[in-house]
Amino acid sequence: MTTITTAFADAVHDSQACFRRLLTAMAEPGTRVQLDRAHAFGAMNAGAVQVLLTLADHHTRLWLSPALQADTATLDNLRFHVGAPLVSDPAQADFAVLAYQDTGGCEAVLEALPAGTEEYPDQGATLVLETDSLDQGVAAVLSGPGIPGQRSVCLGSLPPALVCWLSERDPPSPLGLDLILVCERELIAIPRSTQVEV
Template sequence: MTTITTAFADAVHDSQTCFRRLLTAMAEPGTRVQLDRAHAFGALSAGAVQVLLTLADHHTRLWLSPSLSADQVVLDNLRFHVGAPLVNEPAQADFAVLSRTDLHACETVLPALPAGTEEYPDQGATLVVETDSLDDGVAAVLSGPGIPGQRSVCLGSLPPALVRWLSERDPRSPLGVDLIFVCERELIATPRSTRVEV
């Protein structure tokens, strides 16, 4: 029998703290923030857990990459603590999580994710990418709204397809996918409006 683990110790206060930090990450792309209010759920990192605890709910369709969807501890805890309906295809998702183990699948996942429509650009998905470092690996220069000039970041060991997709997307379009790169308890965001030069 799977053990349900503790989520936020103080649901209201901890979720508000995480929400403020996530707002900072999205409003100031490339700014590193730490989420330190909850632990991992099985193979799902503590940072990714806290993103979902804060932003997802029973109205939020959630897609998990194969290694996560095969982890019963992950499934049981997300169902219990978040209640987000799990979907089988990334094209159905509001939120998607791509684990480090499954990064090779990005080539099929990225083009499938909803980018919103002209009438409802806010319906573009948010993709949480678990990476191995925010200190090393792919070096990128970010620019755009929320960034004074430019901001240099490292995104860890990413497959070439993901790096190419990041550098080729059009930040002028209101349509697209927002990305959150998570390493353990730290994260940075690259919203759809952020230009990424690698």
Template sequence: MAHDDTLIGAGFSHPVFQSQGAFRALLAALSEPGLACDLGDAVAPPAGLEPATAVALLTLADYETPVWLPAALRDGPAGAWLRFHCGATLVEYPARAAFAVIDGAVAEPKLTAFNAGDDQFPDRSTTVLVQCAGLAGGDAVTLAGPGIPGQRSIAPTGLRPGFWTEVEDNAALYPLGVDLLLVHGAQVLGLPRSTQIVEAR
């Protein structure tokens, strides 16, 4: 391991103000599904995390919220960075996570591997951050549901075959199900469990 790999990068320089701004942007993304929100460049993320992923986790994760990362990230600089800045426990099993990060192009884990909540505590489901190649330029997907006037189209790229079928199946579980945040660069696009896939090409 190179010396630079052992160094843990900085977190927020102004934690209160930066986390408040990021939290508002994340709420906006989930309350208006399909509209990308910018989380800014408040931190230089560790290898393997998009800037928006790093900002979201700094804002949302703490010692009470277990995080799941792919093994290569969990055991590398990204895992060390999250442990240091968030105090979060990194779990091995997806179903135990409050927050998770996946590569949208990789076949596993499926969305069904994460905690969908239960009848008593639907809010205790996993929020999954899906890192993708882009939030535009792909095949169009039409969304409908709360927060969407009529319908809204999105066209993210870098998602595995069958991903939108997984999203449809997740929405069918409502009020259970996972909430999704598609991330690329500094931007995030919310897909809460209440969002319906009207058409996917």
């Protein structure tokens, strides 16, 4: 029995719609956007799926956390619809997806993901992190480019190591990781240039 499911119904228009919403999320950190053009791929929620359908391709090195690596439906659909090469080491990844049930092991992943170099700051990775809520849980105040003053957000039930990393990260600009927190079909972005006060 096949595990392949439908991705975007209209590949061009749906990916363009998602891309515009992701641009809004990145340009206005902490702004909630909804991606409603595709469903989950097995264990990977619909929001994370649509981020990859929109931003990843066969040149994008992709790392998946253990729960996603172990899910046949997730792997089959990503190979079929996205074609991104999977890497076993997060240090080699352009994109990483961390399932909510794997966030307890986030510390090693955060340390390993590439933050770019002075010559190639664009080589910093993007981490797509599944969370259980954007309405409650860890409360944070964001500031920086794209935010008039400050913006308050909720990040869900995140482990202490991830909260600590968010509040203490201070890599030399423009180095660092871009973070996209996804809850089902909704997401917020916290780019590397955003300051986080928890």
